[in-house]
Amino acid sequence: MRDAYFAYASRGCIRKCTVCAVPKLEGEQRDAESITSVVRNIEARYGPKKDLILMDNNVVASPRFHDIIEEIRDLGFLPDAKLSIGRVPIQRRVDFNQGVDARILCKGPSYLRDLSRICLKPLRIAFDHLGLKAPYEQAVRYAHEFGLTSMSNYMLYNFHDSPADLFERMRLNVTLNEELDLRIWSFPMRYQPTNLPDRTHVGEKWTRYQLRAIQIILQATHGVVSGDPDFFKRAFGDTVHEFHELLMRPTLFQPRRSSSALVVSEIRLVPDSAFSWCPEMPADSAA
Numbered sequence: 001m002r003d004a005y006f007a008y009a010s011r012g013c014i015r016k017c018t019v020c021a022v023p024k025l026e027g028e029q030r031d032a033e034s035i036t037s038v039v040r041n042i043e044a045r046y047g048p049k050k051d052l053i054l055m056d057n058n059v060v061a062s063p064r065f066h067d068i069i070e071e072i073r074d075l076g077f078l079p080d081a082k083l084s085i086g087r088v089p090i091q092r093r094v095d096f097n098q099g100v101d102a103r104i105l106c107k108g109p110s111y112l113r114d115l116s117r118i119c120l121k122p123l124r125i126a127f128d129h130l131g132l133k134a135p136y137e138q139a140v141r142y143a144h145e146f147g148l149t150s151m152s153n154y155m156l157y158n159f160h161d162s163p164a165d166l167f168e169r170m171r172l173n174v175t176l177n178e179e180l181d182l183r184i185w186s187f188p189m190r191y192q193p194t195n196l197p198d199r200t201h202v203g204e205k206w207t208r209y210q211l212r213a214i215q216i217i218l219q220a221t222h223g224v225v226s227g228d229p230d231f232f233k234r235a236f237g238d239t240v241h242e243f244h245e246l247l248m249r250p251t252l253f254q255p256r257r258s259s260s261a262l263v264v265s266e267i268r269l270v271p272d273s274a275f276s277w278c279p280e281m282p283a284d285s286a287a
C-alpha cells in the first residue's frame with residue numbers, strides 16, 4: 001500500500017443513499033483532476049510507484065468512465081503489468097478502493113469488460129443490503145465472464161437489514177465462489193449514525209447481543225469474512241438457522257479476552273488456505 005499513487009478520477013456521487021456521508025461531504029458527481037498529471041507529478045518527485053489506488057466514490061457513474069480506463073491503460077496499468085525496478089519485476093495493481101456500484105455494473109457487460117482491461121485487484125462491489133442481490137449477482141457473473149476472479153466487498157449491517165439479511169449476502173458469496181471458482185471475500189461494516197458520538201446504535205432488526213457476537217467473530221478474523229466454504233461454515237454456519245444459533249452461543253459472552261480467544265482457536269481449525277486467499281487478511285490473523 002505504501003508503494004502507490006493515490007488519486008481520484010472523479011468525485012461525488014449521482015445517488016443520495018441515506019446511510020452515506022458522500023452526498024454531504026463530496027456533493028454531485030463530477031470529474032477530478034487528470035490522473036495522468038497526478039501520477040506524472042508524483043513520479044517526477046518520488047520515482048515510479050507500483051500500484052494505483054483510486055478513491056472515487058462512484059467511478060462507474062462517471063460519463064467519462066471508458067476514458068478513465070483508457071487513461072489508466074496509457075499509464076501502463078495493463079493486465080499483468082509489472083514494474084521493473086530491482087532484479088525481480090513486481091506485479092502492478094489498480095484498486096478502486098471505495099467500491100463500484102452494482103446497480104450500474106449490471107446494466108450490461110461493457111463496464112466489466114473495461115475493468116478487465118486494467119490490472120484491477122481486487123474488484124470491490126458494494127453489497128449493502130439484500131435488495132441489491134440481483135444486480136450484485138449479475139455484476140459478479142459479468143466479472144467472471146471477463147476473467148476477473150479476485151473480488152471483495154463492503155457489507156453494511158445494523159441499518160435497515162436484519163442478521164438474516166447479512167447472512168444471506170455472505171452466503172451468496174460462498175455459493176458464487178463454489179459455482180464459479182472465484183475468490184470473493186468481504187468486510188462487514190457496522191452502521192453507526194454520523195451524529196451519534198458513541199457506537200451505541202442498535203438497528204431495528206438487531207439486538208445488542210447479536211451485534212456483540214458478530215463483533216467477537218470479526219475480531220478473530222481481523223474483520224475479514226473469507227468466502228472459503230470450510231471457513232465460512234465454521235465461523236458463520238451453513239444456514240440462517242445455524243447463524244442465529246451461533247449468534248446466541250453463550251460461550252461468545254465469556255469475559256472479552258477469553259471469548260475472542262475461543263473463536264480464534266475454533267477458526268484456527270480451518271486450514272491456512274482459508275486465510276491465504278484473502279490478500280487483505282494479515283498473515284498472522286489465524287494466530
Ligand code: SF4
Nearest residue numbers: 013015017020022057
Ligand atoms: S452509491 Fe455509494 S457513494 Fe453514492 S451515495 Fe450511495 S453509498 Fe454513497
